[in-house]
Amino acid sequence: MLEAQEVERQDIAAREIEVRLYAAEKKTRVQRKKLADKVARxxxxxxxxxxxxxxxAILFVIVAETLPLWRxxxxxxxxxxxLNLVEGDGARSTRAGELPGSPRAMVKPLALGVDEYQEITYLVTEAGTVDFLSLADNHLLQRYPIRGLKDQHPTVVYSDGIHRTIAVGTANGMVIPLMIQFSTAFQNGERANTPKVTEGEPFQLDPEGRPITALVYREEEGKIAxxxxxxxxxxxxxxxREKSSPLGPTGSEEYRLDLSPALKADVTAxxxxxxxxxxxxxTAAGEVYHWQVDDPASPRLAxxxxxxxxxxxxxxxxxxVLGDRSLIVGDTAGGVSVWFQVRDQQRPQETPYRQIQVLRSHSAPVTVIAPSPRDKGFLTAxxxxxxxxxxxTSAQTLLELHAGSNALGLLAFAPxxxxxxxxxxxxxxxxxHIHxxxxxxxxxxLFGxxxxxxxxxxxxxxxxxxGSDEFEPKFSLTPLAYGTLKGTFYALLLAIPTSICGAIYTSQFMHPSLRSFVKPTIEVMAALPSVVLGxxxxxxxxxxxxxxxxAVFLMLVALPLVTLAASFLWRLVPLSR
Incomplete structure (x- = not known):
């Protein structure tokens, strides 16, 4: 009897010890979970x-990057x-009877340009010279006499500010091409620009020797027009045009054609x-005549x-405009418009000019136009x-500049x-200077x-x-937004039924041990923002x-096939006995 009671007391004591140990262990686990919860929180x-x-921060970066677009x-x-009172340096610009550095009257300029650093401007003058002036101190740096003029004087000058070519028309119907270039060198840490004038071969545009009153000129790959x-x-x-044979160039051939019979009004530009x-x-009547002159032997009034x-x-x-596809037209009422060729739907072989943009008008007749050498912008004066x-492209008038009240005859963009x-x-x-x-x-x-x-x-x-500098950028965000929405729509068509079926399988059919791993993983993935995942x-x-x-693309095909093949082969394996 006593032994039984002793055993019972010992069992009770052991159970009390176990309960205390379990309580202590449970308390420890609870404390650990609380600590883990705090750390996780x-x-x-x-x-x-x-x-x-x-x-x-990403939004701030986006705003900071896009804000300059709207400035x-x-x-x-x-x-x-x-220009009527420019100081010469005496070394290269003085004439007989003039003192070095003395002011002298400038003759009328016929063309204008500037170097890329906007330090030196050049003027082609009525005196038959190319004068280079310092924009910093108004000094005449260099004077180049056009040798091809001989005893003639210029009547008109055509200047191409994009390709830096100049053509001088004379009183006897001759044209003298010029090329103006600047070479840059650094001496003792300072930049020095040196201008250079290269004369092309003069040609007699009018054999009768009549004075040229207006001129346009182009030269490319040996072709002159x-x-x-x-x-x-x-x-x-x-x-x-150059004549060529299998043995090489054999000379040049000239074409002269009188286009006057087609004109019904005075030509003004x-x-x-x-x-x-x-x-x-x-013309003065407000019409534009368009000739197709790619075949110089037979120009066609198109x-x-x-x-x-x-x-x-x-x-x-x-x-x-840069690229020579868009035509800028200025009129005597101050109007400014942009035209380019558009294929005729009724006659697909014809591409007549159509008015595309009408920009802000001047309050007086437009006198001169200068295209930008970097984009589809241009100046009008x-x-x-x-x-x-x-x-x-954007049909915007971005700046208005005022240069006194006199008419402006010359205009140039910096390179x-x-x-x-x-x-x-x-x-x-x-x-x-413009920014x-x-x-x-x-x-x-952006949106239209x-x-x-x-x-x-x-x-x-x-x-x-x-790949071309003459390219017209196209920045419409509409196709990007539409493409995003379309991609999202098609993605949802696949993702919605797949996700619903996956959720049903996970909650109703998946083994609990596997569900305990898959469900938290999916919840963590859902909690991560797509921006972070991207x-x-x-x-x-x-x-x-x-x-x-x-291999990634092949995996989409290979993985299901390999899985099916493996399961089929597994079914062929005999059961062990």
């Missing part, structure tokens, strides 16, 4: 806050040069594209179109001293499109339909770059996948 909270801050262009006027006015309605086209295919002449609807408004200036900066120079009829040269990095951006170009060069109609297009995939996953991209 802090980690999850820190991660969530970090993700929120990261997303906010208005800025122009800063530099010093004004009085020019058109000149020898009177209000006397238009002559000239072309020079000319334009010839760089490919020497299209010659256009604007089209005649009226620019304005107002009676008595004539064409005062013609020019090209009028008879009251106003210069407007336009952009053809980097970051400067503007103009000369008025009184010999005052005005110079501005205009994103002229093609507007709400219309835009009529691009070479297109038959306005369209939503995204094409941000090309960032992770772009920086870590993509560089590794790109090395095995063929």
């Amino acid at each position: 802090v980690a999850i909270t820190a991660g969530g806050v970090g993700i929120i801050l990261s997303v906010v 208005a262009p800025v122009a800063e006027q530099e010093n004004t040069v009085n 020019a058109a000149a006015l020898l009177g209000p309605r006397l238009l002559v086209f000239f072309a020079q 000319l334009a010839l594209d760089q490919s020497q295919s299209h010659l256009l002449a604007g 089209d005649t179109f009226a620019v304005g609807q107002k009676v008595g408004v004539g064409i005062s200036a013609l020019g090209w 009028d008879a009251t001293g106003t210069v407007l900066l336009h952009h053809a 980097k499109a970051n400067g503007v120079l103009t000369v008025d009829t009184q010999g005052q040269l005005f110079h501005w 205009n990095p994103h002229p093609e951006i507007s709400l219309k170009t 339909k835009v009529w691009y060069e070479g297109y038959d109609h306005p369209d939503y297009t995204w094409q941000s770059s090309s 960032f992770f995939a772009g920086l870590w996953l993509a560089p590794r996948v790109e090395k095995i991209i063929p």
Whole structure:
């Protein structure tokens, strides 16, 4: 009896010890879980806050990167040069009877340009010289006499600010091509620009020796084309082509054609594209004549179109946007419009010019047009001293510059499109530095339909770059947004039924041990923002996948086939006994 009671007491004591140990162990586990919960809560909270801050930081970066796109262009006027009173340096610019550094009167300039650093401007003058002036101190740095003139004097000068070519027309019907270049060297840490004038071979455009009053000139790969006015309605086209044979060039052949019979009004402006295919002449009646001149032996009058609807408004200036596909038309009422060829739907073989953009007008007749050498922008100047900066693609007028109240006869863009120079009829040269990095951006170009060069109609297009400097950027975000929504829609068509079926299988049919692993994994993946997953995939996953991209695509086909084959073979294996 006593032994039984002793055993019972010992059992009770053992059970009490076990209960105490279990309680202590349970308390320890609870404390560990609480600690783990606290650590997890802090980690999850820190991660969530970090993700929120990261997303906010990304938004700030996006805003910081896109904000400059909407900043208005800025122009800063530099010093004004009085060309009637320019100081010479005595070493290269003085004439007999003049003292070094003494002021001397400048003759009328016929063409204007500037180097890429906007330190030296050059003027082709009526005296038959090319004068290089310092924009910093108004000194005449160098004077180059045009040797091809001989005893003749220039009557008109054509200047191509994009290709740096100049053609001088004379009083006896001769044309002298020029090329102006600047070489840069560094001496003792300072930059020195040295101008160089190269004369081409002069040619007699008019054999009768009549004075040239207006001129356009193009030269490319040995081909020369020019058109000149020898009177209000006397238009002559000239072309020079090299003869070739299997043994090489054998000389050149010249073409001269009188285009005057087609004219019904006085010609006031000319334009010839760089490919020497299209010659256009604007008239005082407000019409533009378009000749197809790619075959110089037989130019063809392809089209005649009226620019304005107002009676008595004539064409005062013609020019090209970079690439020579879009034609800029300025008229005597101050109107500015952009035209380019569009295929005729009724006659697909014909591509007449159509008006694409109408930009802000001047309050006086447009006198001169200058294209940007970097983009689809251009300058227009009028008879009251106003210069407007336009952009053809975005149809915006970005800047208005004022150069006194006199008419402006010469206008030039800096080679980097970051400067503007103009000369008025009184010999005052005005110079501005401009900052205009994103002229093609507007709400219309980002979200609306835009009529691009070479297109038959306005369209939503995204094409941000090309291999050509003459490319017209296309920044429509509409196709990008539409493509994103379309991709999302098709992805949802696949993802929604797959995810619902997967959720049903996981909750109702999957083994509990496997579900305890799969369910938390899916919940963690759902908690991660797609931005973070994309960032992770772009920086870590993509560089590794790109090395095995063929295997990744083959895996989509090979994995199901291998799985099916393995299961089929497994069923053929005999059961062990």
